[in-house]
Amino acid sequence: MEAEMTVAARTADLTGGRPVVPSRGVLRPLGLSEVRITGGFWAQRQATNGRATLDHGREWMDKLGWTGNFTAEVGHGSAERRGREFSDSEVYKLIEAMSWETGRQADPARDAEITELTAMIASAQADDGYLHTAFGRSGQRARYGDLAWGHELYCAGHLLQASVARARTSGDDALLNVARRVADHVCEEFGPTGRDAVCGHPEIEPGLVELFRATGEQRYLDQAALFVARRGRRTLPRHEFGWAYFSDDIPVREAKVLRGHAVRALYLAAGVVDLAVETGDDELLETVAAQFDRTLARRTYLTGGMGSRHLDEAFSDDFVLPADRAYSETCAGIAAIMVAWRLMLATGQERYADVIERILYNVVATAIGDDGRSFFYAHTLHQRSLTPVLPGDVEQLGFGGGPRAPWFEVSCCLANTARMLASLSTYVASADDDGLRVHQYADADIDTTLADGRRVGLRMRTGYPDEGTVGIEVTAAEPGPWTLALRLPSWAAGATVTVNGQPQPVSGDRALLRRDFAVGDRIVLALPMRPRFTRPDPRIDAVRGCVAVEQGPVVLCAESVGGALDLDSLRVDAGTDPAADGGVTVRGLTEELPERQWPYADAGPVGQRTTRDVPLVPYHRWARSGPSTMRVWLPTT
Amino acid sequence: MEAEMTVAARTADLTGGRPVVPSRGVLRPLGLSEVRITGGFWAQRQATNGRATLDHGREWMDKLGWTGNFTAEVGHGSAERRGREFSDSEVYKLIEAMSWETGRQADPARDAEITELTAMIASAQADDGYLHTAFGRSGQRARYGDLAWGHELYCAGHLLQASVARARTSGDDALLNVARRVADHVCEEFGPTGRDAVCGHPEIEPGLVELFRATGEQRYLDQAALFVARRGRRTLPRHEFGWAYFSDDIPVREAKVLRGHAVRALYLAAGVVDLAVETGDDELLETVAAQFDRTLARRTYLTGGMGSRHLDEAFSDDFVLPADRAYSETCAGIAAIMVAWRLMLATGQERYADVIERILYNVVATAIGDDGRSFFYAHTLHQRSLTPVLPGDVEQLGFGGGPRAPWFEVSCCLANTARMLASLSTYVASADDDGLRVHQYADADIDTTLADGRRVGLRMRTGYPDEGTVGIEVTAAEPGPWTLALRLPSWAAGATVTVNGQPQPVSGDRALLRRDFAVGDRIVLALPMRPRFTRPDPRIDAVRGCVAVEQGPVVLCAESVGGALDLDSLRVDAGTDPAADGGVTVRGLTEELPERQWPYADAGPVGQRTTRDVPLVPYHRWARSGPSTMRVWLPTT
Structure with a gap:
């Protein structure tokens, strides 16, 4: 741990539009209302996301019946349920993305759409709180009869995340109420005296912790702890991919590295960080940090992409990172950002922001087509033959490194990318005990309060990443010193910083500028952008x-x-x-x-x-x- | 073409125990009765195969119900059919292996076992000749409702091969009669006015041609021609692996290289060579030879293994040959030997015997455990972590490069290896217009007749591959000159040959020793075995x-x-x-x-x-x- 954790945020905080609100940590995350991206590389992508991608997702999910699965016709068996077991989660992730987007920029039509989707989802919820459109209803398989592949708790986890996003970006708690009933049902069913089992796809864990953070309901945190403790005991059935695929091969506390299905492993790791933070379990935090660090050191592509095997979408052995059969699924990149962000908030280690930046520019930015309506699922680092182009209305089967496709049979990447982009400004900066930290460089306006309550404002302008000069102007300040910390990327040897033209000492992983800042102060960071x-x-x-x-x-x-x-x-x-x-x-x-x-x-x-x-x-x-x-x-x- | 093809064998020849009996070609294959492996590297493996592997296969197939699927209880729906859609083919391949084994070495008990299995199979045959235990019977799916994955014609192809093996190694034509009825049914169902379709897994093609060769029945050859002509027109359904997986992406005559699922592509190529040879279609022969040659040049491992992708067991792009994720399935190695052997018989090009040797020593020999009861399915060229060991009674799920396993959920490799080993002596030598060729070096006794009817005998003794000296003694000869050709492997620069101590000129891909050989003549080939x-x-x-x-x-x-x-x-x-x-x-x-x-x-x-x-x-x-x-x-x- 770089510094002692301090209580930097409160539970049951529904304001400010932050995806992750830990109750303790070295850093306090800022929300959509505190940081706005105003121009440049990411603003363009956020605009495309809000304008095209969200609608594109909705259109396809309607067309494929994934939204329709929540309707009464399907529920009562008079219409066929369509899509794979995890299609509910795509609707939830899309709502999450829409929520961050309305938090980023008010949009009454989108807000109404969320309300409409919420009502549709609520109508499919069983009286006891259970909610999944593929199980337990008329003519369907029994609930929890296929924990390995059914994705029931996985979908629930995404619903929980979406509901928190909605609550934190609006005054509407309708989805949160649906999620609470789902979570209550899960606690009932899988609690200490319930089913001694885990879901084949982790995701309920970070969902439950975030719902705990949003509601203060302790049983959600306890249930997350139970799922984490149960993972790794091989309660899932034997499969050709091995128990590692489900991270169910060895207990979380005993594992040395992430392994198996990359997204599964990373979602679990995100939930484990959340749990360790909320329960004060520093040993668990150090364990999961060490797993992620070893994964970065030995199982990660230059792009920050993770997962090198096509067969099982999995991490391979250390250093097995083929360029021409890279898998590097978009969702694994986003999941790795989730883990890195949580670890940075907890530990304050700026190197995790390096990881986030790498993934953003080389996985997330790569995933999206210029039109916001086409995507990469996997990210090869070496394309040997010309990629065929699909017609715009044909969904891609398989996950190959071909051209960006309008849709995939498994289209988890679209809504995942959308929720990341819509909430991206929250990853730009954070607050610590002594001031502010800037992690990512972009045209952005920051307006927040320091730990001691003083208001502070910054206006950041840059041509980054095309250019290496980042200018920051202080737009609000109150008397007294505080520290502005600017990340120095690990590749940026020779970076310089000036304040009002005066050179400042630069070393380590961030430039620490401590002074009594005044409105109009100008900070200039120059990062060397020579290709290397x-x-x-x-x-x-x-x-x-x-x-x-x-x-x-x-x-x-x-x-x-x-x-x-x-x-x-x-x-x-x-x-x-x-x-x-x-x-x-x-x-x-x-x-x-x-x-x-x-x-x-x-x-x-x-x-x-x-x-x-x-x-x-x-x-x-x-x-x-x-x-x-x-x-x-x-x-x- | 190296030399004009000459008619070197007759159709409807049921003697001599040869797997492939083309009606024309540069080389005439020799049978089990003409070449016997008597000691050394391969004799040991043949003995283990006959002693352990065949029984091991039978025991597991009984235990898993694959043999039981042919019984009336399953047929009438009073017992559940077990195993995957292709399990019938494993029983057929096992019978093929048993047949070659009884041809290699008489064994009344094994002969009786084949008779028993034949009766069991015959009992499951429908009145109209159809035979597959997973389709068309009480409570089962309709025949040919799933051509992509049903493996119905694939299984039929293996039955045809097995029936020919049985007929060529015994006086028993019971299985041949079953096969004829199957083939007649296939011709009826898929003939010129029948279903315009192909099977997702090629294999019926070489089966039909070999049955034509064994029976002289022209319609079997015509049907094989139809299947080959239909392949590549995308009549199979769209799948995430692409039509290339089924070799159904482009017509056989237009393809430049083997692609998609390696075993599928290679079985098809074997059938195409057979077809081209029997129909005199030299253009088709050259096309498939060029496809195979390009595959050797760009898509083959150093071991001779083929197929580098785990996801779809497929060839990848040119030069994508990862060592640590090599797939190189055992069956693809055996299928490549099938293609190479057929091309060598047709063209006389000795380099195909180099390929066969490479695969034999580095794929086939690698596949088998010392006990003959454990196997590799895939052949990694780089194992980074320690392989777990499975208990002897646990079947392996998946195909990973782990330890040799007693059984795999998909256990095609076992019976395929067994049929190759039992028939291995037939790959040692062949006859051409001018004499004999020795392709593989092993302790072997050869006793055959030249094209002009003269009897000739050779006794070959060697410590190969541990040592490079191969001694050959003439054990039978009749007056007049003929040529003994000894393959010079491409790696064997500096090889020397003596006849009765006199050095002979050596160049090119084979040493040509033309003389009036006499009993007692001694030929010594010395191959340089320095590691390189x-x-x-x-x-x-x-x-x-x-x-x-x-x-x-x-x-x-x-x-x-x-x-x-x-x-x-x-x-x-x-x-x-x-x-x-x-x-x-x-x-x-x-x-x-x-x-x-x-x-x-x-x-x-x-x-x-x-x-x-x-x-x-x-x-x-x-x-x-x-x-x-x-x-x-x-x-x-």
Whole structure:
């Protein structure tokens, strides 16, 4: 722990639009009402999200019957329930996204839509509080008969999160009341004397803790603790993917690293952090932090993406991180942000904000099409063949690294991305005992109070990540000193900071500017944005002998639209720094390799080499100009 | 085509115990009665196969109900059918293996067992010839309602192959009669005016052609031609794996490479070679040969293994051949041998025997446990963590590269390996217009007739593959010259041949010894067995900067039983030749790498290095001494 946790927020706080409100921690999160993104890279994406993505999600969920599943016709067996077992959760996540969006920017029509959806959901709730459209109703399977795959508690967890989002962004507690009844039912059914079981897909855990935080209802926290204690005892049935798939192989307190299905493992980890924070269990907090840290050190892609196996959407062994079969599911990226954010709030360690930034620019930003109506599910780091393009009205089967698709059979990524984008401003800054911390650089206005109640305002303006200069102006201040801390990304050696033109000392993971700030004070942070070569750990077999190029927080890639440039034979000269004249280029060559009958021999093939400067583009921009080949990791000459 | 095809065998030939009897081709295959393996590496495995594996297969198939599915209780709905849709095929493959085994070595008890199983199968056949235990009977799904996944024609194909094996190794045509009725039914149902459809899993194609060869019934060949013509028109339903999974994405004649599910693609390719040979369609033959050749050049592991994706058991893009997530299913290896053998018979190109040898020593030999009662399904080339050991009576779920398991939920590998081993001697040698060719080196006695009817006998003795000297003595000869051709493996530069002590010229892919051989003549082939470094094509990203070590046809690996030697940080000095003093060792080092929070940086980590000689073992021997880590591809210093 970097610093002692202090009580920085209260339970039962329904104001301010914060996704996570821990009752203790080094940092206090700020809400949508305290931080607004006003322009630049993320404002554009937030606008697209609010304008296109939410409607796109609603249209598809209506078309596929996922919303219709909540209606009486389905409930009474007179119409067929449609979609997979987890489709309810997509509706909940979409409501969560809509809620943050209305918190970000008032929208009466959207507000009415949430009210309409809430009523629809409430109508499907059983008298005893149970709520899932695929089980327990007329002609359906029995409740909790398939805990491994039924996703009943998983869906409930997302409902709980959505209800908290709604409550924290409006005066409407209708969904919260539905969620309380669901949670009460879960506590009844799975409580100390109830079913000794866990859900195949964690998610109820963070949902229950957040509902506890929103309502103060202790039994929700206790129930989360029970689920965490029960996990890892192999109560789920044996499966070809192994118990690790469900994080049910070994108890949470004994595990050393995240393993199995990446999203499952990460949602569980998020819930475990929440639980440890609320119960004061620092040993558990340290355990889950160590698991996540080891996962970062050994099981994470350069992009921040997690999960390298397609078969089971899972973490693989340490250092198994193939570029050309990267899985790196969008939802795992978002789940990793959830974990990193919770750990940062608890411990104050700024390096978790580095992780969040990396995932935001290289997974979340990559996932979304420019139109906000197409998505990546998985994120390959190396596309060898041209990706086929699907018609806009055809849903994608499977999860391949193909083009952004309008919809997937399993479309968890859309609403997950939407809720992250709509709530993104809450990840920009936080408060600690001594002042404010800025974690992410973007055009943003911050208006909040310090721990001692003094009001403070900041206006941040920047061309980041295209440019490295971040200007911050103090827009509100009250007398007396406090500390403004600016994150120094781990890649930003040589960063400088001035206050009103005066250079400030810079070292460590954040610049600490302590003074009696006055309105009009101007802080300028300059981050070095020269493109740089990055080398992988030698134990990552898949990218041995390769370099990547990063620029600021952005991972770059070589892309060949139409595939004309042979990326298979491309090699770059890692002894010559990347040039950044206009765009970024690296010195390289391609080689016309001879055809051989067998690709293994006592010596490699030699062909005609062509020296060339290879242009690189941000990875998040790839596959936007039509079918292309692409690679992040570039073999060296 | 290397040489004109000549009619080298007759259709409707039920003698001699040959798996494949083309009516034309450069080479004429020899049967179990003509070539016997008498000792050494493969004799030991054949003995284990006959003694243990066949019984092991029968015991599990009885226990799991796969044999019982053919009984009247299941047929009339009074007992539940058990197992997956393809379980019938395992019984058929087991009968095929038993048949070759009784052809190899008479065994009245086994013969009686085949008779018993035949009767059981015949009892389940419908009046109209249809035969599958999962469809069309009381309480079951309708016939051909699920062509993509039902495996009905796939099972039929294996039955046809088994029936031919039985007929060619015994006087019993009971199973052949069952198969004829099945084939007649298939021709009726799927004929020119029947269902315009294909099976999701090819296999009926080679089955029909072989049944045509065994019976002379033209409609079976015509039906195979129909199925091949229909493949690639996307008549199967859309699936997340894509139509390529079923080889149904593009017509056979238009495809450039094998793709999709590896076993499906290879079984189809085998049938296409058969079809092209029987119909005289040299264009089709060249097309499928080019597909296979490109697959060898770009989509095949060093071991000869094929298929690199776990998700869909499929070929990936060119050069995507990860070592640590190699799939390389046993059955794909066996299917590749089927294709290579058929292409060699048709074209006479000896390089296909190189492929067969590679797969035999590095996939087939690796698959089998020493006890003949445990198996690998998939063949990783890099095991990073210790493999758990399952109890002997527990079937393995999934296909992971773990330890050899007694049984898998999908256990196609067992019977496939068994039928290959039992018939292995038929791959040792063949006859051409001018004499004999020896393709594989093993202790073997050959007794056959040349194309002109002269009898010839050879006794081959060798310590191969542990030693490179192969001695061949002429044991029968009639006057007049003929050519004995000995394969020169592509790795065997510097091989020498003597006849009665006189050195012979050696060049190309086979040593051609043309003379008037006499009984007692002694030929000695000396193959260089010095261990050698092998380097991968630079486009195989997964093993860039690595070397492998091969010795003769055997791929070696570094193995650490118990995991004490850190193979993750191992690097070898590829400038110093492997030593072969007792065992093979390479000069190398391991490095104690420091813990880092993030595995990507401007420079790699540096740790304490320990120079060491690293012992290597044959890859086929790995994981026999308990849980271990292993790697075939060794990073270089």
